[in-house]
Amino acid sequence: MPEKMEWWQKTTVYQIYPRSFKDTTGNGVGDLRGVIEKLDYLTELGIETIWFSPFYPSPQEDHGYDITNFVDVEPEYGTLADFDELLADAHKRGLKIVLDMILNHTSDKHPWFLESRASRDNPKRDWYIWRDGRGKNGKKPPNKWKGMTGGRAWVYDELTEQWYFHHFLPFQPDLNMRNPEVKKAMFDVCRFWLDRGVDGFRLDIFHSTFVDAEFRDNPWVWTLLPSETHMRSFFQDHIYDLHLQETFEYAIELRKLIDEYSPPRFLVGEVQGTLEHLRRYYGPNNNGLNTVFLFPFSTLPMNPKKIHKIVSKFEDLLPPPSVPTWVYSNHDRIRMISRFSDDPAKAKVMAMLQLTLRGVPYIYYGEEIGIPQVKFSLRKSQDPIGRKYWWVPITQIKRFGFSLTRDGCRTPMQWSAAPNAGFSPNPEAVTWLKISKTYTKINVEVQEKDPNSLLNFYRRLLKVRRSQIALQEGELQLESPMKNSLLYYRSHPSQKLAILLNFSKKQLILPAPLPTPTLIFSIHLHSQALDQFEPTKNVTLQPFEGIILQ
Template identity: 45%
Template sequence: MTKQPAGHLWWQRGVIYQIYPRSFQDSNGDGVGDLRGIRSRLDYLVDLGIDAIWLSPIFPSPMADFGYDVADYCDIHPLFGTLADFDALVADAHRRNLKVILDFVPNHTSDQHPWFIESRSSRDNPKRDWYIWRDPAPDGGPPNNWLSYFGGSAWEYDATTGQYYLHLFLKEQPDLNWRNPQVQAAMLDVMRFWLDRGVDGFRVDVMWLMIKDAQFRDNPPNPAWKPGMMPHMRILEAWSADQPEVHQIVAMMRRVLDSYDERMMVGEIYLPYDRLMHYYGTPESPEAHLPFNFALVLLPWDAHTIAQTIAAYEALLPPHGWPNWVLGNHDQPRIASRVGEAQARVAAMLLLTLRGTPTMYYGDEIGMRNVPIPPDRVQDPFEKNVPGEGHGRDPQRTPMQWDASEYAGFSKVQPWLPLADDYRQRNVAAQRNAPHSMLSLYRRLLTLRRSEPALSIGSYQAIAVEGDDTARQSVLAFVREVNGCRFLVALNFASHPARLSLTTIGEGTIALSTHLDRGGSTVQGDLELRADEGVIIALAP
């Protein structure tokens, strides 16, 4: 084990694990996961080797969008438990040296939030300007052409007051007016409420959408749009997203976090790298600690494309910016479904050896896949609004597969979403003591990452691959280094073998293979990578 250098914070050294609370563990037999269920599984997470859990929304909500429509920012939905249950979870997690990150949803509330009920009651209500209201267009239609992410117009007419309100998602999710200082003050107080309860940070939902164009100009058409793309992509979000003033808001949030010890903020931002980097802010006015980097979720799975993207990302990072990577989340298809089980092992090694903070998605560590959802079991409002387009998110939100018992150890009753057909074979209990399982691979990767600072905080250097045709076309290689300790990571994205020349890199010892069967082997000259194999090599000094 290499000595851990000082100077890096927990969120730079550590690994974040996203929990979708509805689907992690049911403790009370209602078919839905809850906080007490999460508490009961904390030892599993410690044994796995992660450092922080991020909880998708657990606030009171009508559940039009499963918690992303918040009706009260300072309480817990009874489905998940109580504030006392939350406090107990935080205390238990902290006793185990686990951090707790909450999902914060500042762009919009539920239409059942008391603020919106007041806002829509009359045009002269004191909270009218807490939301975004506009007069109809001259023809009586919506004020402009902005589109909802969930299909249709982003404007909903309210007959009571004769105006439209903006909702970039469901009509049950009206957008807050972040240009209003009262909204700013109220929402920053929400952050303080949870920070005072011991929360270690926030994942901020749709951070780049929080401010809209003050003139509400029409968005231009998207010339690249074609059928099958997301409905809102018919237009380019020139005026409804990523407005310059949003950075003032994010900096405001950061100042709140910086008034506490070692708290952090992850921003959900789907933007090209050149625009994403602005969300780090500047050293004088810092913003998000980690603007989410979704490249590995969205890119084609090939070595050349990913190598180029890593290089572009590293080159654009500001000097004060810390990188991060993610393979999947509650909105995106699971990695094992996207790239297949063999390459999902390669993806795990990539995620946990790249420079920066990795975020794992629950169940990926056992190779969970998207689960087909019968039409009568569909829950996701996106799928209901735009049926048949394949945009539904239920398949990647299905219950965690703990064991081979009737409901996979998740619940004693039928869960809110169907279980995978193979859950009796693919589960934690089956994989825990199986040396070549996906779970064993993740545990060894996480153990090695924690014990070797080069793999968590070391520098990153891309390696020009030399070798046979497969190696040059399908192998991604890089070196991680700290204090003279170097590791070579070589990943074969092909389903056939590759021979890699190490003559310019040096010799070393295999610390870990995705195939889990040749640790300790010495390599020099050439490295033979088998089909779908990744290796981590401790290079000789």
């Protein structure tokens, strides 16, 4: 490991979906002042960095990922002055602030696109990707590319009789990053927020930033559904519209931009692809994106062998000083606890794995109290993807983290058993999404009073993570997996820790991993892990118990 690690190499990140965190105006929608109100809660939880999903001005057709102004705040969420206050208050508490940055597309209502769409000779025409169509009168799309959510990736514009390209949804036209004016404009956007003091960016669908300059058709393949581990979907191998060489080079340019700032800032990329793709975003000399999301981890079962296999792959792929990331859920994915039968005992073991591996863990708001996935009708979905697939009979498969509507993982935070779960000060407010019926029993207020709650488990473990140098900076050594348990070490020149996890509902008796162990932490408040250490030299793990030994 390097002599000095930067903050972003060892931080713990908490994602806030502003629309669902805390409403202070009584309109049923979360806002920035709601986050300010809860900064002490976040500090006490023990996280160190907050990542905000978008709060920029937007028609909200994709709830903030369709932007009409990159350098302001949507009035529904507050003002720039509110954000500046939030940033200052967070920094006073030692918290870092990371913003979602959408570099590759805008809303079709953004002034840039309205100009681009006005005529073929408009100065901003080349700010987006426009092409003549094929066939009679150009009424067929320019090529056969499919969008990330299925269907063709082109929209025909009757006024100018050309097609514009979109990777995601039709109302989110892609910017033409080959145009130097566009690249400069987006660099200026980044500088606007960095100059205000923001500590970094999460880069939305970054692997889609550039497309093939010749617009060649993607090869046809026998693959329908997308995956975390390849770039094939909707019967295409996306070699011409994803992971282009220019995108890897762009990652290096962005890193140079943020490295102009002090104290250090950081970038995390939302990318999906092969292991080789993921590695290339870090740059040939760790001079690209600081980190990327490693989404195969998010679908792991409670299986020590499979966990060992994927963690080993990422350790081999990203040895120090590269930094892995560990994420279970976010605003696009089924909530973590619902992948494990909504069982807090199982959630604790999996969270302990996440928070004790080498790298940067990401906690999604509400994960710390076990908010479950909520089922929504596709026809009535707020999420446009859900409405697009209203006709599909299966809406979600929790075990695999699959859901056709993202509404179910975006429900309002559950602060108390009061009306509207304490999310809104107005008990009569109609919240933008319905609140989980579990809120009377699963909420912050109830769990704060229960020493054995999921919330207090997170608080205890995050406190240990911050206080133990080996958990922050130590190297990782994985031992061969056992049938129901996993052992690994975190080693620093000044400290060595052993982490033992029991993924089963059985008591396990295992050889002690250290000669004279001291218990630093246990999931169980009254652990008996070392009760039989003398004279057996064994460690006893209760069902779903995890321990840290020194």
